[in-house]
Amino acid sequence: MKKDAFHHALKIDTDLCIGCANCMRVCPTEALRVQGGKARLEANHCIDCGECFRHCPVNAIIIEQDDFSQTRNYKYRVAIIPAVFTGQFPEDITTEEIHSSLMHLGFTHIYEAESAVDLVFKKQQQTLNSGKVATPAISAFCPAIVRLIQVKFPSLVPHILPVKPPLDVSAAYYLRKLKDQGVYDKDVGIFYVTPCAAKIAAVKSPVGEEASCINGVINMDFLYNKVYTLIRQKKDDFCAIPDRQQLSSMDILWSLTNGEKEHVANRSLAIDGINNVTAFLERVENDEIANIDFLELRSCDESCAGGVLTGGNRFLTAERLRKRAAKAPINNVKDILRYQKDLMKQISTNPVEPRSMLILDNDVSSAIRKMKQIQSTMERLPRVDCTVCGAPSCHALAKDVVQGKASIRQCIFIQKRLEQKDMMDKNESLDILRDIWGKPKLDKNR
Amino acid sequence: MKTQYDIEGGNFSKAGFASSEVKRMLKQLNLDIKLIKRVVVAMYEGEVNIVVHAYHGTAEVDVSEKRIRILFTDRGPGIKDIDQAMQAGFSTATEKIREMGFGAGMGLPNIKAHADELNISSTPGKGTQVEIICYIKKDHQNT
Incomplete structure (x- = not known):
């Protein structure tokens, strides 16, 4: 990233957030993820459009104003x-x-x-x-x-x-x-x-x-x-x-x-x-x-x-x-x-600087390597964009995996396959889901 | 890294789909935006050529750290005189296609203007192969 300190008006009130992922599904820049049962905002990707605010059912997205x-x-x-x-x-x-x-x-x-x-x-x-x-x-x-x-x-x-x-x-x-x-x-x-x-x-x-x-x-x-x-x-x-x-x-x-x-x-x-x-x-x-x-x-x-x-x-x-x-x-x-x-x-502004959020790596050969990895990860994912992994789409998960921000084991389809092959037990897959969606969501019906 | 796209002849509403996909890919590689633009424009023209003239075609895209290579292969009428086809404004497109905003005879010349290398081979009555290469030079990398 060329610049980092961007002011964002949008904040997530984690006390109110119920981790429903509605915000994540509508974000046009895929700036949101769900982790520990709460929405998390990737600051460099957010453009403050407010679509998340519009779709939050519990008013957990707040727009910070001055007192x-x-x-x-x-x-x-x-x-x-x-x-x-x-x-x-x-x-x-x-x-x-x-x-x-x-x-x-x-x-x-x-x-x-x-x-x-x-x-x-x-x-x-x-x-x-x-x-x-x-x-x-x-x-x-x-x-x-x-x-x-x-x-x-x-x-x-x-x-x-x-x-x-x-x-x-x-x-x-x-x-x-x-x-x-x-x-x-x-x-x-x-x-x-x-x-x-x-x-x-x-x-x-x-x-x-x-x-x-x-x-x-x-x-x-x-x-x-x-x-x-x-x-x-x-x-x-x-x-x-x-x-x-x-x-x-x-x-x-x-x-x-x-x-x-x-x-x-x-x-x-x-x-x-x-x-x-x-x-x-x-x-x-x-x-x-x-x-x-x-x-x-x-x-x-x-x-x-x-x-x-x-x-x-x-x-x-x-x-x-x-x-x-x-x-x-x-x-x-x-x-x-x-x-x-x-x-x-x-009245004129200075020229606006690009700050691409898409670049996988500053080095072209590393970026190509990462793209290949994303491509092969995508082949293993179901492409249903169910968001159960805590990412907004299979592609977003693949990208997170390659960038070391997530594990492919977060995919529920992969989990089922691994369970079938006896490579993952039920408790492990539950633990993974708990990490993503929070304890209460998985334990409340026990 | 290799990807392949199918291109359907006559499907104008889908023309540009493959080049958009390739653009989305290239935008992730920290390449100079002018280089990306050259590739995308050249590829779009190649894609439109297949949509306008051929029955069916494929675009194979291969990206390495040195160059981007696009190979179009189509089943179609082929090109009788490649030199003539390379001339700006020469077109065999019908009036109908021109009305849709295609077939102005700028396709191949435009590819040539945007690509570093352009190789065409064609068998009339069978089909055409168009190879486009753009080199990634050191100064095409952003810092």
């Missing part, structure tokens, strides 16, 4: 909220009410992340037209996709459009604006309200940029509950929102599927859902896809409306945002444009 009380450490408390936040509330609750409740909760400034879309779009266009990025260019909007490309499609790294997503630009703008008002840097706390785990990881260990100017991240589901409770309690109590800014329809729709694609003049495609994206990237990597200039790729179905931390139904959220967009101005002049010149300079 809300941390906001109190700052005199100026800025909430950067994405448009999908307001999109989750029932339609009778207005944007003003939502923002006003956020003020009640202690924020001093509310700013919608997509306010910076104009600038991001402009930079995307400039970069696309510069011809410096391999085509099809891939938007860097979704951090889970950027990480997916790094670990699974390293050859496509030069296709990533090195332009930051709107939230980073919005945060930079707000910090700058407050500083211009004479506020000290240390007094400003910028908090991003995130719809997903990937954005947290991106803020905590950014890819292709220096430290982010965001001080903390608050999970959207947490804040949604707080705001909703507040609105339900005191319906009529509004407070004034300083510097209220109107989003344009383009801004509001940006984080939904087609939000970016819609504005690209050349041939472009929008694909959502991590498995759809993976299948398409396979084809891009084979050079099978010709004459497409731009790809908008989003890890979640319905893009950010389907973020793992959004409480509402993704289709209803998208519908509400479309309705809001229909009423919004098509184009409006925003305060952020005052800083256009300076912000445009900060």
